[in-house]
Amino acid sequence: MIKVKAIYTRHFIALLTALAFLSPVALAAGALARNPRNNDGTVVVNKKTRDDAVHDAILACGTDCEIVTTFQGSCVAYAADHRANSTVYGYGQASDKDAAGERALDQCQSRGGSCTVMDSGCDGK
Numbered sequence: 001m002i003k004v005k006a007i008y009t010r011h012f013i014a015l016l017t018a019l020a021f022l023s024p025v026a027l028a029a030g031a032l033a034r035n036p037r038n039n040d041g042t043v044v045v046n047k048k049t050r051d052d053a054v055h056d057a058i059l060a061c062g063t064d065c066e067i068v069t070t071f072q073g074s075c076v077a078y079a080a081d082h083r084a085n086s087t088v089y090g091y092g093q094a095s096d097k098d099a100a101g102e103r104a105l106d107q108c109q110s111r112g113g114s115c116t117v118m119d120s121g122c123d124g125k
Contacts, residue, residue, distance in 0.1 A: 030123035032076050032091055033057035033065040039089055041068070041078035045121040069093070077120035079104035081113030088113030097122055 030045040031053035042061040047053035050070050058065055069076065074093050077100035081088040088111045092103020101117045108115035 028124035029053040029070065029072050030074075030076060030121060031057035031070045032068045032078055032119075033061035034068045034078065034080075034089060035062055035065045036087060037064050039080040039082055039087060040065075041080060041089065041091075041118050043076055043078055043119045043121040045123040071123060073124045075100040075120065075122040075125070077101040077104040077117050079108040079113075079115040079117045081108060081115050083114060086113060088115070090115065 028045070029047045029050045029052065030043065031050070032041060032043050034041040040061065042057055042065070044053055044057045044060060047056055053070060054067055057067060068078075068091055071093055074095060075097045076091060076093050077097065079090045079101070088108060090104045090107025090109070090111060090113070092100040092107060094100040094103060097120050101120055104117055105115055
């Protein structure tokens with residue numbers, strides 16, 4: 001009888017562990033896409049897979065865009081300098097949107113830009 005309980009307990013723990021990995025937060029993915037020609041950027045979050053996030057970020061940003069980063073379970077912000085012909089930008093990743101925005105601005109300004117946070121989002125939150 002004790003062996004049977006131990007087997008069921010191990011199976012139950014294995015099932016709970018598997019379910020934890022299948023939760024929506026674990027499957028969430030985000031991506032940041034940027035257009036190097038005009039410095040526009042788009043952040044997408046809470047997509048089922050990384051590939052879905054990449055696809056949707058390019059779709060939302062435009063065909064001239066490129067993926068800057070992908071992420072899971074965190075926040076990302078995109079800052080850019082939109083003066084004529086500027087390609088200065090920065091992005092930040094953090095556990096909350098404000099901190100991500102500060103990091104994006106710091107990175108952009110350290111590259112010589114007069115920067116503004118253009119987009120941000122939190123994945124799985």
